[in-house]
Amino acid sequence: xxxxxxxxxxxxxxxxxxxxxxxxxxxxxxxxxxxxxxxxxxxxxxxxxxxxxxxxxxxxxxxxxxxxxxxxxxxxxxxxxxxxxxxxxxxxxxxxxxxxxxxxxxxxxxxxxxxxxxxxxxxxxxxxxxxxxxxxxxxxxxxxxxxxxxxxxxxxxxxxxxxxxxxxxxxxxxxxxxxxxxxxxxxxxxxxxxxxxxxxxxxxxxxxxxxxxxxxxxxxxxxxxxxxxxxxxxxxxxxxxxxxxxxxxxxxxxxxxxxxxxxxxxxxxxxxxxxxxxxxxxxxxxxxxxxxxxxxxxxxxxxxxxxxxxxxxxxxxxxxxxxxxxxxxxxxxxxxxxxxxxxxxxxxxxxxxxxxxxxxxxxxxxxxxxxxxxxxxxxxxxxxxxxxxxxxxxxxxxxxxxxxxxxxxxxxxxxxxxxxxxxxxxxxxxxxxxxxxxxxxxxxxxxxxxxxxxxxxxxxxxxxxxxxxxxxxxx
Numbered sequence: 001x002x003x004x005x006x007x008x009x010x011x012x013x014x015x016x017x018x019x020x021x022x023x024x025x026x027x028x029x030x031x032x033x034x035x036x037x038x039x040x041x042x043x044x045x046x047x048x049x050x051x052x053x054x055x056x057x058x059x060x061x062x063x064x065x066x067x068x069x070x071x072x073x074x075x076x077x078x079x080x081x082x083x084x085x086x087x088x089x090x091x092x093x094x095x096x097x098x099x100x101x102x103x104x105x106x107x108x109x110x111x112x113x114x115x116x117x118x119x120x121x122x123x124x125x126x127x128x129x130x131x132x133x134x135x136x137x138x139x140x141x142x143x144x145x146x147x148x149x150x151x152x153x154x155x156x157x158x159x160x161x162x163x164x165x166x167x168x169x170x171x172x173x174x175x176x177x178x179x180x181x182x183x184x185x186x187x188x189x190x191x192x193x194x195x196x197x198x199x200x201x202x203x204x205x206x207x208x209x210x211x212x213x214x215x216x217x218x219x220x221x222x223x224x225x226x227x228x229x230x231x232x233x234x235x236x237x238x239x240x241x242x243x244x245x246x247x248x249x250x251x252x253x254x255x256x257x258x259x260x261x262x263x264x265x266x267x268x269x270x271x272x273x274x275x276x277x278x279x280x281x282x283x284x285x286x287x288x289x290x291x292x293x294x295x296x297x298x299x300x301x302x303x304x305x306x307x308x309x310x311x312x313x314x315x316x317x318x319x320x321x322x323x324x325x326x327x328x329x330x331x332x333x334x335x336x337x338x339x340x341x342x343x344x345x346x347x348x349x350x351x352x353x354x355x356x357x358x359x360x361x362x363x364x365x366x367x368x369x370x371x372x373x374x375x376x377x378x379x380x381x382x383x384x385x386x387x388x389x390x391x392x393x394x395x396x397x398x399x400x401x402x403x404x405x406x407x408x409x410x411x412x413x414x415x416x417x418x419x420x421x422x423x424x425x426x427x428x429x430x431x432x433x434x435x436x437x438x439x440x441x442x443x444x445x446x447x448x449x450x451x452x453x454x455x456x457x458x459x460x461x462x463x464x465x466x467x468x469x470x471x472x473x474x475x
Contacts (some may be wrong), residue, residue, distance in 0.1 A: 005031040005156060005189050006052065011061035013047055013213075021047045022213040025061070029206075032185050034190045035329035036200040039210035040236075045193045046161055047213075052191065053082045053159050065156070065324040070430045081155040083161045089134045089266030095121075096130040099149045113370075122149040123182055139169045144178075146298065151186060160192045164199065176202045197237050201225065209233050211427075230345055231436065235429045236276045241276045241316050243432040244344065253341055256314045256432065258290055260334060264341035271344040273431075278306070278319040280338035295324045314432040346436055346448040352475065357397045361472065364443050366421050368403055370472045375401065400475040409469040412461045413438065419462030422445060425455050439463055 006029040013022040022044045029035050037045040050056040052063060054075035063071045070078055089098050096117055103113045124144035134142065143163055150158055160179075165173045178204045183190050194200055200207050201221045209224060209232075216236075217229045229236035231242055233366040245255030247270045253262045255274045266272060286292050304319040309332065316332060324330065333439040353363040359372040359381075373379050376396065378389045386394045411427050416422040423441040430436075435454060438445040439461060447463050455461060 003031045004028045005066060006191075007062075007067075008048075008052075008065040008153045009062045009064065011048075011063060012059045013044075013051060013056065014059045020213050020425040022051070023056075023211070023216065023348055024156045026214065027208060027218065029189060029191065032187055032189055033205045034180070034191045034192065034203055034405050035206045035208065036194060036204040037208050037210060038194060038197065038200045038236075039216075042400050043210045044213035045210050046083075048210075049082075049159050049161055049193050052157070054078050055082075072131065078360065079156040080159060081129055081157075082151055082161065083143075083146050083163045085165045087142050087163075088150075089142060089145060091134050094131050094133055095126065095137075095145055098134065098145055099152050101149065102153050107192075108353065115413065116152050116154075120152045123151065123185060124148045125178070126388075138171075139167050142177055143167070143175060147165065147179075147182065151182075151188070157189045157191060158186075160190060162194055164194075164196075171195075179203055201237075202464065209236060210235075227340060228275060228342065230342055231273045231275075231429050231431075232427070234273070234340075234342070239278050239317060241278065241281070241432065242429060243274045243276075243314065244271070245274045246271050247341075251336075253339065256291065256311060260290060260339055261336035262337060262339045263336060264339075264343055266343065268461060274346050275340040276316075276334055276338055277441070278317045279304075280334070280449035281318045282333040282335075283307075283318065283320055283324070284331040284333045286329050286331045289333035291328055291332045291334070295326055295328040295330060297326060300377050303381055316432070346407055346438075348404055348406060349410075349448055350402055351445070353401045353403050355399045355401055357394050358447065359396070361401050361403060363403060364421065364441060364445060368420075368470065368472075370470070372396070375472055375474055377470050402473045402475055404471045404473075405465045405469050407436070408450045408467060410447070410449040412439070412451045412453070412455060412462060412463045413464055414459070416462050419464040421445075421461065422462040425459045425461060428455070 003158060008025050008027045011022055011025040014020055037048060037460055039045050051058050054073055062069045069136060099117050099120060100113050101159050103116060124147055126144055151454040167175060204221055207224045208218045216223060224237055234240045234242055243255040245253055245267050247266045248254045249268060251262055252262055253264060253272060253274055254398050290310045296308040296310055299306045303308045304321060305321045305323050307318040307324055309316045329438055351363045352362045356362055361368040361370055372386060373381060379386050379394060386396060388394050411419055415420055421441050423439045425437055426440040427438040428435055434452050436449050437449045437451060439449060449463055
């Protein structure tokens with residue numbers, strides 16, 4: 001077993017006693033690793049970092065450092081330092097005094113302070129800059145000073161909260177390599193927060209992909225990119241072609257109306273998501289691939305052309321080394337080695353409801369009105385009373401009932417009164433011929449809907465489900 005410097009066990013952080021910032025979070029961080037918390041804005045990664053640093057206290061759960069719970073310790077009692085996106089340097093001090101500030105508070109001898117400051121200046125490649133003022137430095141140099149100030153205290157863990165966010169693209173690329181070099185030289189544990197996939201893939205030993213306070217997947221950069229566990233990760237990390245499909249044989253999957261060999265061994269009939277990266281699709285002569293297609297656009301991206309191809313109603317994105325004319329007829333070759341198959345996890349909406357005195361099924365603020373006699377076979381309604389086969393009254397109020405519907409049987413509307421529930425679009429994943437949406441209600445429940453039309457994140461919509469598509473089951 002790896003030597004873990006940090007363990008988070010069932011960590012929760014709630015606000016107003018109900019809204020989860022972090023939910024049932026479990027993570028082990030190996031000693032000396034470069035770990036990146038990756039996800040969109042609002043997914044909880046900075047909240048998690050602040051709890052590790054001691055700036056916020058978990059609502060429940062434990063944060064163990066070297067086996068001891070530090071959840072209630074203040075920041076200054078933890079062997080952990082933080083580098084923030086806004087470097088928080090002291091403008092009235094030169095570089096030396098900024099770096100030495102914490103050491104002076106500890107009242108270390110001057111010769112020891114000089115030695116430590118000199119060493120970290122070497123690590124961040126700023127030797128000879130000791131007397132320079134902060135306002136004379138570039139953004140990249142200021143970031144190096146912030147890192148030097150953090151590592152001079154010799155922490156066991158260095159937390160970095162999107163420290164490259166204020167830098168231009170070229171400088172960010174340079175600093176990614178510099179941070180990786182510093183990590184290797186220092187040998188301490190780095191925990192890095194970013195929403196930038198390139199940063200995560202470039203620097204990390206381990207990536208933790210997050211969404212809504214939950215871990216979507218944890219693994220090496222290669223595992224995350226080549227073997228995503230769900231459509232969210234496949235869509236968030238890099239460019240992906242994602243298609244709904246199903247298993248049609250042993251090591252055979254069908255999507256886009258075509259059967260492909262694959263390495264997956266799900267049971268026949270299993271609904272799946274198939275992922276093919278743009279760089280893995282080969283262009284061949286028409287009739288020599290798995291599919292035929294027509295070029296819709298071809299855009300130069302520097303190292304490659306981004307080529308959009310339609311095959312029937314399905315759309316593919318390819319990265320090609322040559323340009324193709326619009327409307328060109330081509331073939332697409334997709335080998336079994338580049339098809340990654342995942343279990344489809346957004347197919348069915350299931351909600352546990354309660355039957356009330358009026359034989360209605362209630363969930364959240366939604367009221368369903370099924371035929372109660374179909375829920376309880378052999379019964380009938382007589383004068384507003386449910387009667388069993390023996391003629392006796394049945395009291396079903398309070399019984400639990402599962403209501404479900406397929407994501408493909410629902411539609412979206414901008415009329416909040418039209419559907420069974422309203423909410424905002426929380427996520428969008430394009431599946432080649434349709435969009436897969438997550439609609440989040442005001443009570444923080446998620447509804448999955450497939451729709452042909454493009455909506456935007458944050459749009460307020462209602463979820464429309466025909467009554468005949470709702471399925472009921474007494475629990």
